[in-house]
Amino acid sequence: MTCDELLEVLPAYALGVLEPEEQAAAEAHLAECGEHDSELVELRATSLALDLLREDEPAPESLRARVAAIPAGHGAPRRVGASRHWWLAAAAVVALLAVFAAGWGTHAVLDGGGGTSGVPASAVQYAYALQGANGEFVSFTGVEGASTVTVKMAGLSRLPSGQLYRLWAIRDGQWVKIGQCNTNAQGGWLGDFAFALNSGEALAVTVESTSADPQAPGAPILRTQG
Amino acid sequence: MRDMVRGPDALAVRLRAGDASALEELFERDGGPAFRLAYRVLRDAPAAEDAVQEAFAQLWERAPSLNTSGSLRSLLMTMVHRRALDQVRSRRRWPSAPVEGEALLRIDERATELLERVIEEVSSEALRLRLRGALLALPPEQRTVVELSHGGGLSLPEIASQEGVSLGTVKSRLRLAMQKLSLALKDEALP
Numbered sequence: 001m002t003c004d005e006l007l008e009v010l011p012a013y014a015l016g017v018l019e020p021e022e023q024a025a026a027e028a029h030l031a032e033c034g035e036h037d038s039e040l041v042e043l044r045a046t047s048l049a050l051d052l053l054r055e056d057e058p059a060p061e062s063l064r065a066r067v068a069a070i071p072a073g074h075g076a077p078r079r080v081g082a083s084r085h086w087w088l089a090a091a092a093v094v095a096l097l098a099v100f101a102a103g104w105g106t107h108a109v110l111d112g113g114g115g116t117s118g119v120p121a122s123a124v125q126y127a128y129a130l131q132g133a134n135g136e137f138v139s140f141t142g143v144e145g146a147s148t149v150t151v152k153m154a155g156l157s158r159l160p161s162g163q164l165y166r167l168w169a170i171r172d173g174q175w176v177k178i179g180q181c182n183t184n185a186q187g188g189w190l191g192d193f194a195f196a197l198n199s200g201e202a203l204a205v206t207v208e209s210t211s212a213d214p215q216a217p218g219a220p221i222l223r224t225q226g
Numbered sequence: 227m228r229d230m231v232r233g234p235d236a237l238a239v240r241l242r243a244g245d246a247s248a249l250e251e252l253f254e255r256d257g258g259p260a261f262r263l264a265y266r267v268l269r270d271a272p273a274a275e276d277a278v279q280e281a282f283a284q285l286w287e288r289a290p291s292l293n294t295s296g297s298l299r300s301l302l303m304t305m306v307h308r309r310a311l312d313q314v315r316s317r318r319r320w321p322s323a324p325v326e327g328e329a330l331l332r333i334d335e336r337a338t339e340l341l342e343r344v345i346e347e348v349s350s351e352a353l354r355l356r357l358r359g360a361l362l363a364l365p366p367e368q369r370t371v372v373e374l375s376h377g378g379g380l381s382l383p384e385i386a387s388q389e390g391v392s393l394g395t396v397k398s399r400l401r402l403a404m405q406k407l408s409l410a411l412k413d414e415a416l417p
């Protein structure tokens with residue numbers, strides 16, 4: 001990508017709407033060429049300023065409930081390991097996954113048809129994994145009784161705009177939304193959702209249109225057997 | 227003309243007095259833009275929700291000592307932006323976590339002060355009107371591209387097919403539009 005070509009796409013880059021390949025090319029150019037920083041700062045500032053004008057678009061309903069709960073908890077209802085300490089929690093989870101990986105083999109749960117790994121109800125930490133026939137992998141890890149669950153996804157396709165992955169717990173036959181996300185260009189995602197998962201709950205992943213009813217699940221692409 | 231000319235923000239006064247319903251009203255008023263701002267930085271809806279919730283929780287904790295003569299909106303937006311950047315930093319320390327737009331994140335971090343000045347200015351009524359005016363003054367085809375890409379999250383090829391024009395045309399419309407909007411902002415907020 002030349003400087004002229006970069007200038008063509010810089011506004012879209014500042015808005016964060018470039019396609020992954022073009023974004024990677026822009027990134028590569030910006031990493032080597034320092035000529036565009038001041039223009040990029042201006043465009044970025046303008047982009048953020050435009051977001052502040054979008055008053056007519058409400059925040060997600062799930063967020064409204066979380067904010068409304070703040071006064072009752074005196075500001076306490078934050079997710080576990082928030083902000084700076086989040087990566088420590090994530091590192092602990094990976095260590096945990098390594099421990100449970102040994103157990104998975106004996107339970108023979110990661111078979112091609114999809115399966116789940118349950119941990120004993122007495123365990124303080126849990127780790128569930130869904131695996132598809134084509135290498136799709138989604139794990140749910142966390143601490144029993146905590147208000148968040150860490151989800152790691154790999155081997156899935158990045159969905160086009162207008163679609164997203166939605167994660168569900170099946171609780172007493174009801175599908176309850178855990179959260180939603182899209183993967184990066186490499187098919188991965190890692191993050192926390194504010195959701196208290198109970199041990200033994202079935203789990204599922206669906207692909208949804210952003211305009212679809214957020215409470216009505218489509219056909220699952222991955223789910224717990226049984 | 228800054229917000230403080232109109233006197234203290236009634237919501238700020240109620241928040242300082244510990245009125246929980248004021249927090250909900252603030253969310254009603256500014257929650258949408260706060261979420262958009264966090265989402266623009268993080269590009270991940272659950273993470274953006276976390277950033278906004280953390281900012282609101284922090285605001286509630288600090289409410290008893292809130293300075294009611296400043297702009298509550300600008301304080302909130304600055305807090306949201308900082309919480310979002312905190313998340314970007316923590317995500318980066320986790321090597322396998324997806325971090326997209328590395329150069330953008332670098333700009334967000336390096337230009338934090340400038341961006342926060344912009345956030346503060348845009349939180350004031352005068353600059354909002356000015357920027358809104360610049361948006362309305364754009365030729366319709368340029369405004370459409372801004373609205374579809376910035377607001378609608380459509381990619382440039384998607385916009386090209388929706389508008390029935392070439393990708394090059396979409397790129398140049400967006401570029402012209404963003405230049406004009408940047409100029410409108412620059413007159414007051416940018417050095």
Ligand SMILES: [Zn+2]
Nearest residue numbers: 002003033035
């Ligand atoms: Zn260059």
